[in-house]
Amino acid sequence: MxxxxxxxxxxxxxxxxxxxxxxxxxxxxxxxxxxxxxxxxxxxxxxxxxxxxxxxxxxxxxxxxxxxxxxxxxxxxxxxxxxxxxxxxxxxxxxxxxxxxxxxxxxxxxxxxxxxxxxxxxxxxxxxxxxxxxxxxxxxxxxxxxxxxxxxxxxxxxxxxxxxxxxxxxxxxxxxxxxxxxxxxxxxxxxxxxxxxxxxxxxxxxxxxxxxxxxxxxxxxxxxxxxxxxxxxxxxxxxxxxxxxxxxxxxxxxxxxxxxxxxxxxxxxxxxxxxxxxxxxxxxxxxxxxxxxxxxxxxxxxxxxxxxxxxxxxxxxCVESKCECGLYPQSQTLCSGNGDICRSCDSLESFPPVSSPxxxxxxxxxxxxxxxxxLAIVGCVGGLLAICTGIYLLWTGACFGHKKIHSSVQPTITRNSSNAQHSSTSPPSRSSTIRRQGSRVWGRQRSGTSGVFSRQRSGTSAKHADRAEEFTFADLVAATNSFSLENKIGAGSFGIVYKGKLADGREVAIKRGETGTKLKKFQEKESAFDSELSFLSRLHHKHLVRLVGYCEEGDERLLVYDYMKNGALYNHLHDKDNVEKSSSLLNSWKMRIKIALDAARGIEYLHNYAVPSIIHRDIKSSNILLDANWTARVSDFGLSLNGPESDRDYRPMKAAGTVGYIDPEYYSLNVLTAKSDVYGLGVVLLELLTGKRAIFKSEENEGTPISVVDFAVPVIMAGELMKILDPRVGQPELNEAEAVELVAYTAMHCVNLEGKERPTMTDIVANLERALALCDDSHGSISSGPISIISQ
CATH class of the missing domain: 2.130.10.30 (Regulator of chromosome condensation 1/beta-lactamase-inhibitor protein II)
Structure with a gap:
């Protein structure tokens, strides 16, 4: 050539x-x-x-x-x-x-x-x-x-x-x-x-x-x-x-x-x-x-x-070793006292030593x-490859303020935004998007970044009879022993979740809408129920929780799901009993990366393959459930919206999400895109890496609450990731080090302040697939796999 x-x-x-x-x-x-x-x-x-x-x-x-x-x-x-x-x-x-x-x-x-x-x-x-x-x-x-x-x-x-x-x-x-x-x-x-x-x-x-x-x-x-x-x-x-x-x-x-x-x-x-x-x-x-x-x-x-x-x-x-032929003039000043620049042993007094090499x-x-x-300074054609991993600084201060809290495993915020002003100036970007090439190519998300977002309401329950069973209230009362406290296993976007056993022996999880006489609460329950029922009745994916059936009787609204034997990821990472255990199956970097990949694949399906596309709006560790085989599945679609159908600029009537996970750009500017789910997943990735809650009290700052984003991102950017890894898992083995670093850099880009600078879910899946493969790579931190990094 x-x-x-x-x-x-x-x-x-x-x-x-x-x-x-x-x-x-x-x-x-x-x-x-x-x-x-x-x-x-x-x-x-x-x-x-x-x-x-x-x-x-x-x-x-x-x-x-x-x-x-x-x-x-x-x-x-x-x-x-x-x-x-x-x-x-x-x-x-x-x-x-x-x-x-x-x-x-x-x-x-x-x-x-x-x-x-x-x-x-x-x-x-x-x-x-x-x-x-x-x-x-x-x-x-x-x-x-x-x-x-x-x-x-x-x-x-x-x-x-x-x-x-x-x-x-x-x-x-x-x-x-x-x-x-x-x-x-x-x-x-x-x-x-x-x-x-x-x-x-x-x-x-x-x-x-x-x-x-x-x-x-x-x-x-x-x-x-x-x-x-x-x-x-x-x-x-x-x-x-x-x-x-x-x-x-x-x-x-x-x-x-x-x-x-x-x-x-x-x-x-x-x-x-x-x-x-x-x-x-x-x-x-x-x-x-x-x-x-x-x-x-x-x-x-x-x-x-x-x-x-x-x-x-x-x-x-600037080197720490002894200089045999003396120091370069102004060496201490140029190195700011952190090392010395050595003079070449055969250089003339009038000739300053040149830089290595x-x-x-x-x-x-x-x-x-x-x-x-x-030993010259060369010029030669730069690489076809480009390298991973990546970088920027961000903060999530916008996540705090006056918020209405929904019932959930963690506080969920809903804020009226009809009077909010849309700023023409986007939050400053601190980075570009990272992509490490795995088994997929980088694609643009099909859900887009603007357009009309809507809940897909169910209308009558008969519309879902072909996809989900309809149960009587009496069936579900019997399955849960009258919704006893012993059967309570959690909470969702609009109610309490109970473990149940149907008459045919199937173990299920039953979410019961909160009871109450106030019209507003009923409307919210009705909306979340319709949303979950309409979405889950048409979604079938290995990494989404499967809807078994539903019940609508009077004011009662109940949804029936497959039972996830190993509970929520949140509980394994943060519940006191689990925190004190060191033998959990999740105390393995390979397993944590696998769970992250499972969840990412589920969200990617929502963004790219569901028709119309779906924005979850409440991605968090308590909404990532683990089945009997430790396969992760995304759950709780009570706050979900259909993706955009046109290019019109649209601002939802209210911002919804969970403290610590909500996209700052969405919360502050009312701009909702699929990248809001990406932000939430980025927080989950940081939880998996550090073992910290999305919001936790810092011992170093006298118990002041701090977000895991503010805690982890500066440390990762400084190249000191190993200092903040979850001690229950410990330092990664040689063959895991690059995988953990790749997850960390991916997480950093996911939580970028500006949505357009975040990767798509396809990008994230590719990175996590590569990270999981690296866990079995005997070459350690020197990967022979191709890397490319491009901007969105």
Whole structure:
């Protein structure tokens, strides 16, 4: 496949392609939009901040990183200490793909087909994600001193200074073999991959380029004296290269038909440079600002160069280890006292050390200066894959206030909203939607986000005779021993639930509407009864509670369901007797994920397959019941509404739900969509992870009530999920760690403040299916499964 064909194939991703880069404190990523990211200086945490489309974006989790690398629609970062690797997609959703304190990562490169890193173990090459590429890795016993990913191929320098390259398909193999053969007989200190060429420093410290030369990408520039420049660092794009000269740390570029020179770089000294498909960015040595230039930059008026509005970027990683050759100037200030930036042992006094992975290595040649820096900042095409997991901040303060409470296992709120004003400004979004690709594709919810919502009223009970049995009141009195307290097992949207045994021996659950003489209460009971009867008489799904029959006699309204032997999920998580038990079947991460998946499938059926679609409006752990086989089923449709039938903007007359579970956007703006059910399920997922109620009293804040959303989301975003997991289940095993993380990131997106930023139920089912599969994955937290993340 030619480069032009390659670009055409991926036109659906972006109008631009990009080349990945070896890890530095500065990285670029192409694809959906030009993105430049850096590790911020002068802060306690060496966090990452990115620039895209004239705005800066804070990247989560806000933890310290030592190096980053970018490719197409993805960039990755090695956390300080080297024990963890996190990657982000084009919407900045994070996903950890490596965790291991026994093999710390030392060098990272991101390409269009794979992510590779070196570790301090032997052998030390680790790669992820693309099976075609992984199948063609070099000898697994090989030990590398450097690696770099390019456009469909990757090259590395072995410890004996020879170059080896490999690709992910037949054409890439041809390119990689060609480039590898070009370097045969040469001893190299490092290698940097570009489009269809590669460059590196030889043992004498001179830059050598090999490969195709159709745009002059092998024609290194000459100084005025006619000699080649001596360089400190190099970055390669598709058909161009740029390097920092040793003379004054200025940038010299070549190839690309001369389109990569820029007046904005004249007289500027650079610490490091990185290249995208057809542009270059550099970190200024004077003020640590980022300057980008080239024909592929966002705006044609910027093609000659622009300084980005990023804060100061670190010129090198902040490390805790001792610096053998002294500290970089202002090291303590730049690292804010949290580590030091080391000066290169062979750098000149006038030359600032560059960020990792640009490494100075003493040259064996006595005719040369004491040493040259190696290991380049690369450009190579970013990944087809994008990574999971994800990120945003949210709160649920809107859930509190004056509310009317319905009878239920937990308080349910109903608020008149006929006078409420619909704000034209939506609540601020803190994130984008995460999706991890499982066995399903991401689909748009069929229920839509606007239109007329209505209860499907039953009319006469005869309409349901073909689907549900009609019982006499006397039948149900006998079944429940006159509705004795001993048979009471819970409460629902409009009444008390009793266990019963019918005359034919069937065990059932019977919900009896509250008795009372007030007209309003009767109307509410009638409405909830009609709603459940009409919905459940036409719904048949493994993960929805089955309606057996009903009774309408005088003022009595009763519904009869299959009996769920193992009760409500709420009771297993929160009832005192169950909380004190440690042997429950639910004290397993695999079982909790399975229950979450069961419930999600039931809700997905309501949203996507019921005709018309249904919005439940009261998703909570007490409405998720467990049968004798521990299969989860969604119950209680007393507050449910039909989905929209048109695109008209419609605000229901009243908002209904349960404290701690109700969608803040629905409650505050009266905007009801299927995403309101998604919010409720997100709260249930957080309950399953933490063991906390939706609203609980915090011991740390003197018993002040706090929502599980406010409790869990900031901790998950900080990358410290393990601190808040339910101690009854304990820390996940190695093969469960990624599954639990995936559930946590999914939950975070479900409870986003803004409905349009939440995933659909199809998205959630796909994530939970993948999480359940990971529980049986022997590869632990390094998954080989494909991941994609897209916005709604």
């Amino acid at each position: 030619s480069p032009l064909q390659f670009a055409a194939v991926f036109l659906f991703i972006s109008a631009f392609d990009a080349l990945g880069a070896a890890a530095s404190t500065l990285a670029v990523s192409y694809g959906d939009a030009n993105t430049v990211c850096g590790i911020v200086a002068e802060q306690k945490k060496q966090r990452i901040q990115c620039w895209r489309q004239n705005r800066t974006v804070d990247i989560l989790p806000e933890v310290s990183f030592e190096s980053i690398s970018g490719g197409r629609n993805v960039f990755c970062g090695v956390r300080s200490g080297g024990y963890s690797l996190i990657c982000w997609n084009s919407t900045f959703v994070p996903k950890r793909i490596y965790y291991g304190k026994d093999a710390l990562l030392t060098n990272l490169t991101v390409g269009d087909d794979q992510i590779c890193a070196l570790s301090d173990g032997t052998p030390n090459l680790k790669c992820w994600r693309d099976d075609d590429v992984l199948a063609k890795l070099p000898d697994k016993s090989a030990t590398f001193s450097g690696i770099s990913a390019g456009l469909g191929f990757t090259c590395g320098v072995l410890v004996n200074n020879t170059v080896t390259c490999w690709g992910g398909n037949d054409e890439n193999d041809t390119i990689s073999n060609f480039i590898e053969n070009e370097f045969v007989g040469l001893k190299m200190l490092n290698i940097v991959a570009g489009g269809e060429f590669a460059c590196g420093f030889n043992l004498s410290g001179f830059l050598v380029c090999k490969g195709k030369n159709d745009s002059g990408q092998l024609n290194l520039p000459m100084s005025n004296s006619g000699y080649e420049y001596e360089y400190n660092a190099v970055a390669l794009g598709f058909k161009h290269g740029c390097a920092i000269t040793r003379i004054n740390n200025s940038v010299a570029c070549w190839g690309g038909k001369g389109e990569f020179s820029s007046n904005v770089t004249d007289g500027v000294s650079f610490v490091s440079i990185v290249a995208g498909f057809n542009y270059t960015c550099g970190l200024s040595a004077s003020n640590f600002s980022v300057i980008c230039w080239g024909p592929g930059w966002d705006n044609s008026s910027y093609s000659l160069g622009v300084e980005l509005s990023l804060p100061k970027i670190l010129p090198g990683p 640009v490494v100075y290595i003493p040259s064996p040649s006595k005719d040369l200066k004491k040493g040259f820096l190696i």
